[in-house]
Amino acid sequence: MAVVIRGRDGKLYPAQQRSDAELDRIVTLTHQARCGLGLSVRATVDRLAKYGIRRSVGAVARDLKLYRCARCKDRAL
Numbered sequence: 001m002a003v004v005i006r007g008r009d010g011k012l013y014p015a016q017q018r019s020d021a022e023l024d025r026i027v028t029l030t031h032q033a034r035c036g037l038g039l040s041v042r043a044t045v046d047r048l049a050k051y052g053i054r055r056s057v058g059a060v061a062r063d064l065k066l067y068r069c070a071r072c073k074d075r076a077l
């Protein structure tokens with residue numbers, strides 16, 4: 001049975017525990033899309049979905065803020 005949880009954005013998401021490795025991958029893909037390809041946050045969310053990753057706009061924005069990649073580490077917040 002699939003368990004769903006309500007995210008902070010009010011939408012329902014499949015409940016899942018993400019491992020550190022998976023979070024790592026998500027953050028890497030997020031920065032690749034946003035910093036590497038220059039996509040908007042929303043387009044980044046759509047791109048992650050293509051990899052089978054359900055991430056809210058808020059979560060993506062947080063990943064971009066909390067983690068820095070080689071491309072954005074020197075950029076001002």
Ligand SMILES: [Zn+2]
Pocket residue numbers: 031032035068069070071072073
């Ligand atoms: Zn970045």
